Amino acid sequence: MEILLIDDEAMVRDSLTEMLELEGFRVRAFADPRRALAELSPGREAVLLTDVRMPGLDGLELLQRVQARDRELPVILMSGHGDIPMAIQAMKEGAYDFLEKPLQPEALLERLHSAMAQRRLSLQPQSQPEGEDPLARTLLGQSAPMQRLREQLRVLAAAQVDTLIYGETGTGKDVSARALHDAGPRRDKRFVAINCGAMPEHLLESELFGHEAGAFTGAQRRHIGKIEVAHGGTLFLDEIESMPLAAQIRLLRVLQERTIERVGGTDPIPVRITVIAASKADLAELSEQGRFRADLYYRLNVACLHLPPLRERKEDLAELFRFHARQAADRYQRPLPGLRPSQLARLEQHDWPGNVRELRNVAERFVLGVAGEGLNLDQPEPTADGDGDADFEQQLEGYERRLIMDSLRRHQGQINKAAEHLNLTRKTLYRKMKKYQLDKWDYRG
Incomplete structure (x- = not known):
């Protein structure tokens, strides 16, 4: 990654080049913006740092020509005559940032590092992995909340404990549940997901626990339920706050005894599973209101994850x-x-x-x-x-x-x-x- 520096004043070019090279940057300096344009090819690993007030071709016009060639090349403008209206106009026209002369070295270096990071991201091939860590490839983001979330997931995945995931709509509760499974020792086993809110109440128990032939009208053959299918792996229950109370009682027994009985059957069937439940509502509050069984809430709440909303x-x-x-x-x-x-x-x-x-x-x-x-x-x-x-x-x-x-x-x-x-x-x-x-x-x- 190199810095393409454009300024018509030789003293400015020389001093900036010396400072940036001492900081470890590779710098190509130009007095004429047209020469810099002639060498600019799309996809170049570079950041453009240019003066605004230059004879012949000013920085704003240069910005427009650069945008026509490579819209994602970061362009940082600098001017000794700049003001806020000029900065706003420059940002509207696609500038990455605007700095006023005399430049503050720390601010300049910070902007250059930030612009280079964005440029690397824009040039990253689609097939390039985000990192060797599977959690980093699945749960994207380098913010502090996401780093904490990935660290919690690593611990819980190794422990194989039942986990409750809270998060607003669209925060990725299903993605986090799948990442929790893939990062653990059961990654080669089944991951079975069921949305409790999308399943009609009269079908939910049969889907979860299965049924024997003749258990109810229309049950012509034995049906293996989702819990039994997940044996050895992970069962993900999304929108668990929507689960009917009758099904909650049976699920509690499964969690306590690790056995199930199919609807219409009497033989206990052992199951070895990790249960991950997700909810956008506060289950503790719902249990106080009698809308969710408190004993099931405490049984599920062995470990708890809170997914950060995007605004945070x-x-x-x-x-x-x-x-x-x-x-x-x-x-x-x-x-x-x-x-x-x-x-x-x-x-x-x-x-x-x-x-x-x-x-x-x-x-x-x-x-x-x-x-x-x-x-x-x-x-x-x-x-x-x-x-x-x-x-x-x-x-x-x-x-x-x-x-x-x-x-x-x-x-x-x-x-x-x-x-x-x-x-x-x-x-x-x-x-x-x-x-x-x-x-x-x-x-x-």
Whole structure:
């Protein structure tokens, strides 16, 4: 990965080149932006760092020409005459970031490292694994909540204990359950999933426990239930809060005795399984209300996982979005569009009530180029005649949020140092962190 540095002032080029090379970067410096363009090929492992005010071809026009060749090449603009309106305009037109001269070395290095990480991600082949760890390949994201989740999963997978998974709709409870199975010693055995909320009540017991021939009208032959099928492996019960009370009583007996009896049968059948149950509702609260058996709740709650909603791990948005966009492009045999920085900013500003499931739908619409309910990245940018003021505020807030996140990450969540670096009071920084839903503990090293 190299830095393509463009500045018409020789002193600036020489000083920046020396500083960056001392920091370990490979630098190609150009006085003429046209020469840099002539050497720029799509897919180049590089980040572009360019001045804005240059004779002949300024930085904003250069940005447009770069975007025409490679939409995902990060372009960082710098100017001694810059102001917030110019920064917003640059971000709208696809700049990765904007820095004002005189440059602060720490801020420049931080932006370059961040831009290089995004460039590596955009160039990553679809077939390239995310890492040797199967959990890292399945549960994507490098945010602190996801790292904690993967560590908990590793421990529980080795212990083979019954586990309860909590999470909002779309957070990936089924994916986590499957990852828990695949990371454990029973990975070669069956993983059997059943959605308790999608199964009619009169069929649920037969599906779970099986039945003997003649057990009820229409039962012409013996049926092996899901629990028996999962023998030796893992049984996943999704939306367990929807399970009827009668079935809960029978499930409790299975968990206590590790045996089942088919409907209409009397012979106990031993089963050796790990049970994973998932719920979007608080089972403890439901048990207090009499809507879920307390004894079953305590029996299931040997171990408990809480899946973080997407709004609490927005650092993972770019990686998740590109992963699902690549999958959609492959599935529909469509080219993979480049993701502009302004579109990435819209992803970060969205609250994601549908979590990863909603993000996957947005990625599919993005690849197909169609509109739908919710966020659409291909919608035209608001114009100054209409919602320009609202768009300006959104861009400005996104820029401010990134500055705060960068400072918290650099100072490992230490509020005093982050506030001093941002030239803010502690009170102001706390207020802004609350506004943007940022938690200092997510940045503690």
